[in-house]
């Protein structure tokens with residue numbers, strides 16, 4: 487993709503400067519791209535955030551040969567309006583509303599040059615936010631359920647992260663097949679939403695053992711497990727499969743813990759993952775699959791996007807948009823996923839204005855808080871006192887008083903700061919307790935593995 491040379495036109499772009507926390511992604515003004523041959527330039531209105539981008543920011547993402555080397559751009563999917571046509575493009579016109587993907591991961595920008603085979607016309611009535619949300623999540627779910635899963639009438643399916651982007655898409659796609667029974671895990675406060683989306687049996691994985699819960703309702707297990715978690719959940723999912731059942735591994739969310747990389751979580755996920763023995767798979771009559779859209783590319787993705795857009799036109803699927811954020815608020819947007827708050831897709835938009843910064847309440851000086859009446863009273867009292875003292879007070883004394891008062895104020899200020907420090911100091915204690923709790927958990931993981 488060539489950047490324009492003789493133009494002052496800029497494109498606000500999100501750039502990952504180094505692996506780490508939220509501060510590693512910044513909005514940078516880059517030169518606006520020119521569409522190359524076979525490309526269109528799209529004025530971006532909305533972009534999708536995927537779990538993979540949290541992992542990329544933390545340096546936890548692996549995509550085969552496509553290693554990520556900051557400084558670099560991010561973003562797979564977006565939607566907007568065609569601004570310019572590259573040489574040889576005849577299938578679109580300037581002004582067309584389109585959804586698009588870039589496998590070079592540089593969609594989080596105001597103007598994106600995209601290969602025309604990854605561009606699709608937006609269906610009538612679709613919003614830019616929906617268009618940005620329907621690609622990665624729905625294609626992933628579509629391939630897993632219909633290519634690997636061979637989803638059929640009456641199948642039982644376990645969907646983890648059922649309230650997230652892929653989870654919502656997978657649930658809706660399951661609903662396009664008659665009598666499919668869906669078990670969905672999600673945080674408890676999202677259960678009404680996932681039920682409304684089509685999950686039959688919501689399970690709160692934080693307080694319940696989902697294996698037990700599934701077996702209570704379906705003692706024989708399920709036909710398909712979609713596993714985006716990995717670690718100990720790989721073995722749990724496999725244990726739930728019926729004969730001819732399939733587990734499809736497609737993520738490792740268990741490696742994520744908050745906004746920065748946790749080596750402990752990574753090690754725990756890696757060492758508690760199930761290692762499959764081909765001989766056991768034969769006798770178990772089960773199938774194990776792995777899916778990575780980023781390593782697929784090309785025609786297979788294009789076909790799936792077309793199939794999903796047809797389902798949208800038929801009213802069978804509809805992306806659920808959780809929230810829309812400005813580029814400048816990328817950390818808040820990513821925080822929705824990291825803090826497990828989102829229901830559906832989180833969107834960022836170069837067109838949206840950032841939220842005003844939340845001002846910290848300033849400590850109010852007592853004298854400033856005086857009302858007009860209080861001020862008047864104080865002035866009158868001062869006047870009386872001055873008259874009584876016969877104008878005899880030396881200037882020095884006044885300065886001394888002021889200084890003493892200043893010292894007192896400073897002391898008070900320090901005391902307050904000290905209190906603040908104490909409060910902050912309590913956090914590590916809390917974190918240490920959580921870490922301790924986690925250290926105790928592998929015992930469970932180890933047990934799960936040996937089962």
Ligand SMILES: NC(=O)c1ccc[n+]([C@@H]2O[C@H](COP(=O)([O-])OP(=O)(O)OC[C@H]3O[C@@H](n4cnc5c(N)ncnc54)[C@H](OP(=O)(O)O)[C@@H]3O)[C@@H](O)[C@H]2O)c1
Nearest residue numbers: 536537647650651652672673714736737739777778779826
């Ligand atoms: N292989 C592929 O091609 C491919 C493509 C797309 C996505 N994926 C994978 O699919 C999964 C879902 O992706 P998504 O983009 O749709 O994200 P998402 O589901 O919207 O992710 C956020 C939600 O995940 C749940 N969650 C579970 N474990 C978590 C953890 N450790 N940290 C934070 N949240 C956690 C939380 O909801 P609850 O607490 O309610 O569960 C949270 O709200 C990810 O594992 C991703 O890597 C893979």
